[in-house]
Amino acid sequence: MIIAKDKLYKFKTSVNSATTIALFCHINPDGDTIGTALALFFALKKIDKEVRIFCDDTVPEKLHNLDGSDKFEKCDASGKEFDLAIAIDCSDISRLGTSARCFLKVASTIAVDHHKTHSNFAKLTIVDSEASATAEIIYQILDYCELMDDIIAKLIFGAMVSDNGCFGYSSTTAQSHEIAKALYSFKFNPSDVIYDIWKKKSVGVFNLSTRVLSKCRFFYDNKVAIITFCKEDFDATGTSQTDTEGIISNIIDIDTVEVAFAISEANEFYYKVSIRTKKKVDASDCAAAFGGGGHSCAAGCRINGRYEDVIERLVKTATDRLD
Numbered sequence: 001m002i003i004a005k006d007k008l009y010k011f012k013t014s015v016n017s018a019t020t021i022a023l024f025c026h027i028n029p030d031g032d033t034i035g036t037a038l039a040l041f042f043a044l045k046k047i048d049k050e051v052r053i054f055c056d057d058t059v060p061e062k063l064h065n066l067d068g069s070d071k072f073e074k075c076d077a078s079g080k081e082f083d084l085a086i087a088i089d090c091s092d093i094s095r096l097g098t099s100a101r102c103f104l105k106v107a108s109t110i111a112v113d114h115h116k117t118h119s120n121f122a123k124l125t126i127v128d129s130e131a132s133a134t135a136e137i138i139y140q141i142l143d144y145c146e147l148m149d150d151i152i153a154k155l156i157f158g159a160m161v162s163d164n165g166c167f168g169y170s171s172t173t174a175q176s177h178e179i180a181k182a183l184y185s186f187k188f189n190p191s192d193v194i195y196d197i198w199k200k201k202s203v204g205v206f207n208l209s210t211r212v213l214s215k216c217r218f219f220y221d222n223k224v225a226i227i228t229f230c231k232e233d234f235d236a237t238g239t240s241q242t243d244t245e246g247i248i249s250n251i252i253d254i255d256t257v258e259v260a261f262a263i264s265e266a267n268e269f270y271y272k273v274s275i276r277t278k279k280k281v282d283a284s285d286c287a288a289a290f291g292g293g294g295h296s297c298a299a300g301c302r303i304n305g306r307y308e309d310v311i312e313r314l315v316k317t318a319t320d321r322l323d
């Protein structure tokens with residue numbers, strides 16, 4: 001979807017009338033929220049805005065190569081006031097974590113997002129649920145504001161491939177490719193970006209994936225697959241929860257699997273769950289059953305309970321939707 005001119009104009013005027021701007025990423029940040037926020041950060045710096053960029057959680061190791069990855073701060077709710085706050089890739093105010101308090105204190109707020117479950121929590125909402133990444137929307141905004149450059153193009157490209165699986169997920173559209181084409185007119189190396197974001201892994205992450213994948217559990221004629229990241233898996237491989245991203249794709253790619261879950265032990269009796277689905281089941285619908293959200297093929301939620309009960313509830317959620 002092409003973002004309406006009046007929205008782009010409203011974004012531009014809000015930014016122009018602000019001196020201090022705070023950008024907010026979502027908790028458990030991914031390449032889209034981080035890369036898109038950084039693209040906007042550098043664009044706003046070019047027009048001499050005082051910009052700060054907040055995220056409750058630290059930037060995952062694999063994104064440390066991104067230009068500006070050291071700019072992130074934890075938001076101190078008692079901190080200074082801002083003229084404008086912009087939430088990036090956040091479907092809901094709760095996705096900002098404790099930073100939500102800081103965001104809500106600001107009089108002028110904007111949300112730029114692509115989740116179909118987006119709840120309008122900002123004064124100005126720029127949402128396109130057909131976009132494969134929030135980066136696609138930010139590209140249109142920065143192109144309109146004439147703020148694109150090589151570094152920004154590289155960040156936007158990285159954020160896009162991070163969310164659309166290098167243009168391989170069903171979320172990818174003709175417009176994703178059109179935006180990529182426009183980005184190719186800037187100077188950066190797309191295959192280097194793809195290596196950094198998708199392919200590169202540490203030995204620790206490799207060991208974590210072989211360990212966890214070898215214990216994959218299958219249910220319902222191999223249509224449902226579950227992998228579990230326990231605290232001991234992280235300890236044994238020197239990794240953490242931020243290293244789990246992407247490992248789930250190994251099981252959703254199995255031909256019989258329609259629904260894949262990756263369960264990660266956050267605390268005792270508290271699990272973070274990633275969900276991937278093929279066409280038969282809507283991942284965001286599964287996530288919504290546990291108060292989570294996301295997209296049709298990729299979503300997430302958090303569940304409290306005993307491990308075996310969590311497994312049972314997840315399998316039931318999947319099989320109910322497969323029948």
Ligand SMILES: [Mn+2]
Nearest residue numbers: 032089134163
């Ligand atoms: Mn996203």
